[in-house]
Amino acid sequence: MTLFKARSAAVYGIDAHLIDVEVDFSQIKLDKEQFSTVGLPDAAVRESRDRVRSAIKNSGFEIPPTKITINLAPADLKKEGSGFDLPIAIGILGAYGALAIKDLDDFLLVGELGLDGSLRAVPGTLPIAVAALANGIRNVIVPASNAREAAVVEGVNVYPVKSLIEVRELLNSAATGTITATPLAVKADDLLNETQHFPFDFKDVRGQHVAKRALEVAAAGGHNILMIGPPGSGKTMLAKRLPSILTPLKFEEALETTKIHSVAGVLDGEQGLVAQRPFRSPHHTISDAGLIGGGMVPRPGEVSLAHNGLLFLDELPEFPRNVLEVLRQPLEDGTVTISRAAMSLSFPARFMLAAAMNPCPCGYFNDKRRECMCTPPMIQRYVSKVSGPLLDRIDIHIEVPAVEYKELRGGAAAEGSAEIRERVLAARRRQHERFGEAAERTKGSSKGAGRKVFANAQMNTQQIRAFCVLESDAERLLERAMQQQGLSARAHDRILKVARTIADLDSAESVGTRHIAEAIQYRTLDRSYWA
Structure with a gap:
């Protein structure tokens, strides 16, 4: 076999995209090994040839001097970082027949190789595990120090490994249908x-x-x-x-x-x-x-x-x-x-x-x-x-x-944080119920479109009008404050949002005078503080 494919992933933003690592070598032996990587690799990926070559050699494998071509597909996405070291090394071993397994479609590999064949941590293994789950890949092989974050994703088997030799043994055992290694299990709720x-x-x-x-x-x-x-x-x-x-x-x-x-x-x-x-x-x-x-x-x-x-x-x-x-x-x-x-x-x-x-x-x-x-x-x-x-x-x-x-x-x-936190949690529960009910009422309509609201500070103008209903005395107090202090329309909305929160802390349905009065007191800069 001169062509072998391993699967990895590249992170863009906070999401990962699958990358096929295709390895091909020529049958013609050369005096010196030629190693080329294509598919928009950055400097760290191009430098992987030296790390991979030394890691393979120091792990006890001999690769004859031939021309090796690595293609990272799709070729129009830029590939960066050292996380492609492991899939490239496994692809080379597979192409030269050093692996018993012939199909790695159900495995996703990521990790940086040391010159001695050891594996080092790479950033972004959590979104990589999420991408594996979304694409139906059941097994993810990552450096041991990255395993806990990847194992948070339920539905994939995360195998922590420490060296290239461990990865080869794991894949060879998979070829017989019985993986000897145990995937890491992490319960997110416990964490x-x-x-x-x-x-x-x-x-x-x-x-x-x-x-x-x-x-x-x-x-x-x-x-x-x-x-x-x-x-x-x-x-x-x-x-x-x-x-x-x-x-x-x-x-x-x-x-x-x-x-x-x-x-x-x-x-x-x-x-x-x-x-x-x-x-x-x-x-x-x-x-x-x-x-x-x-x-x-x-x-x-x-x-x-x-x-x-x-x-x-x-x-x-x-x-x-x-x-x-x-x-x-x-x-x-x-x-x-x-x-x-x-x-x-x-x-x-x-x-x-x-x-x-x-x-x-x-x-x-x-x-x-x-x-x-x-x-x-x-x-x-x-x-x-x-x-x-x-x-x-x-x-x-x-x-x-x-x-x-x-x-x-x-x-x-x-007063300690525990007592204060109980009141905060109770107020947030009221907000979740209010916004959840409003979202259900507007589901399927243009009014329900847009991002979800989880707290009073995130309310838009329509929600302020709907949920910040003032009692008559509170209305007069806010009007007087607006006129005497020359508050802007934005400050008006801020006061209403804060007053709604104060009312939630008081378990009040409507916004009363004391809620508006306290909210106004929290606008220090609107009262000419430096005058």
Whole structure:
């Protein structure tokens, strides 16, 4: 046999596409082996010939010097990465008759080879396993350190291997109809349940009752939040505890989030599944490509790594303005589209934004205990680094003042995350029931078209009108606030969304006066904070 085919996959975005690795060699022996790879391979794939040659030799196999041609089909898709090492090596062994099995259509192989024939981890094995399942391939062979994430996919047999020799033995045993190796079994529900513990708890926070209440409202409705206060007031401390009151990930959310982390190469191999909502906190020196994603072949950035979780931006005005402006699309659409000459890819980016900033360069504007040394022009330049359109996409902005000594040293125990989380979960259940019933009523009609709504923050204009029904007193209060504070139409909608969440926390059907009043208090920047 001079032609042999193995199956692998290439990852584009967060999805994988099957690739046929076809190996052909000439019968004519040469003085020196000729090795060529076609099918739009990148540099890492072209360099695989040296790794594969050494891995085969050091695994005890002898390949005569002939011309070897590797075709990666379909040829019009660019192939990148070192994951094709294993299928290329197996294809070569099969073409030269070193394998007992002749048909690998029911096997998908991926992995990087070391010069000694050992297998190393590669990114993206979870979407590769998903692609195998979707295409009816029952067996997936991956490096041992990638096996847990691939085994999360039910319906495929995932075989963890450590060397090229192990792969050959596994395939030879398959030729007799009895595979000797045992596929790895992972129960996703167990992974989700065993990791529901958090290193930070709200019971550690002294004082800041208004800020903690605002964070509870934000978590209950999925609202973006901005905290403004002097250094040391506890803004970062509060943000780090926000994940402890968010709703747990559902399996579908965990799978999608894990695919992103797998493709980006940041998934812990021992973890296998991202079981907690991500918390990403990039430094303010990050580039726009690092935040939004990019590269010659686009890779997910921080906003996609925070998908289904929380993105925390500390010292918000210190981020370059062009970096902050790229947040507008994901905050509005929940996706990021990155276009390059070779391809255009979209990554999910539906996250909750939490941001913190000082009120001025020195940090002590409006502070009761320390004098601010900044001039009005300095404060204006500092604040103007955050654009109005970005602030418009943040539902809640609150002041976080310095903690008083009595509160800091008080003996009374603060409310813990577990109690707050119960209220958040109850409010989210009400929202799921409301939006689920609305989706059923509009199923099959144009009104039901569009993305699903899971939280109050995601409501569109029609849903705001339908679900944010105000009592008469609340209507008058909102009208008075709009006129006196000169609020915009966007701020009007933000207040209604937040008020609906507060009503859900109170188990109220309609939005009352106290709900509107509290929501208005969470619009600090609309009240001329720097005046």
